[in-house]
Amino acid sequence: MEEQRRYRSKKHMTSKQKGDRILNYLIALVVGLIILVAGIIFSGGEEQQKAKEPEKEAVTAQPQKETPKEEEPVKKKKTVKPTVVKDVEELKKSDTVKVSKSDEAIVDEVIEDKEWKPYKTAQQDDGTTMHVSSYSAGTVDWNEKLQAVQNITGLKEEDWILWYAKGNGSADASIITVSSKDQTKKYRVSLKWVAKKGWKPEKVEVLNQLQGAY
Structure with a gap:
């Protein structure tokens, strides 16, 4: 009689443990789903934010055009000729x-x-x-x-x-x-x-x- 009670008690505890495990699994699953959903929402928000921000075009600095220096006129050496007159x-x-x-x-x-x-x-x-x-x-x-x-x-x-x-x-x-x-x-x-x-x-x-x- 006493053995039957022990057996029933063990059987009862085993069922309880199984229930606890299932509950833990469910809790873990729910937590995992929450994390997954939160991650999707967060990443989706970032993508929307990136989509809203216009892409900045890379500005390439244009080389400044050098103003060509005006060449100084070459001064011609004045040739002085001997004086020749008509009067x-x-x-x-x-x-x-x-x-x-x-x-x-x-x-x-x-x-x-x-x-x-x-x-x-x-x-x-x-x-x-x-x-x-x-x-x-x-x-x-x-x-x-x-x-x-x-x-x-x-x-x-x-x-x-x-x-x-x-x-x-x-x-x-x-x-x-x-x-x-x-x-x-x-x-x-x-x-x-x-x-x-x-x-x-x-x-x-x-x-x-x-x-x-x-």
């Missing part, structure tokens, strides 16, 4: 010309210009030897003297009268007096020799008479 009056048009009076009564005016350049020579002058000044017709030096006078006065050799030519204190200085054939134009030209370059006009004296000019 003495042209000499007075220069910005650097100096026109002055003279102490000599036979001179109306003296024309000088620091910008006058020597006329190119064909003589082989290397600057190491003394220049030989010549007053002999047909020589290179003599012809270059006459060409210098022609260029600075405008008088052509075929249209002038050569009154006098001489050295002016040294072999590298010369003074030449010329006039037009009708003697309305009368000039005394002072020349200076520039080594390796040629004869350079120093001054042109406009004369009012030829007597006493040489």
Whole structure:
């Protein structure tokens, strides 16, 4: 009798334990479902939030266009040519010309210009030897003297009268007096020799008479 009670008691406890286990399983299942549902809701909310937020386009910095530098105009070297005129009056048009009076009564005016350049020579002058000044017709030096006078006065050799030519204190200085054939134009030209370059006009004296000019 007592054994039957024990058996029934064990059987009763076993059924109770089974019920507890089932209940625990159910509780675990419910908790798991709750967690699963919560996870789905949470992840769904994030996706909706991401869907609402517009995608930000990546902005690529555009390289700034360099403004091309304006090239400075190349300055051309000014070439100064020796003075060649058709008339003495042209000499007075220069910005650097100096026109002055003279102490000599036979001179109306003296024309000088620091910008006058020597006329190119064909003589082989290397600057190491003394220049030989010549007053002999047909020589290179003599012809270059006459060409210098022609260029600075405008008088052509075929249209002038050569009154006098001489050295002016040294072999590298010369003074030449010329006039037009009708003697309305009368000039005394002072020349200076520039080594390796040629004869350079120093001054042109406009004369009012030829007597006493040489």
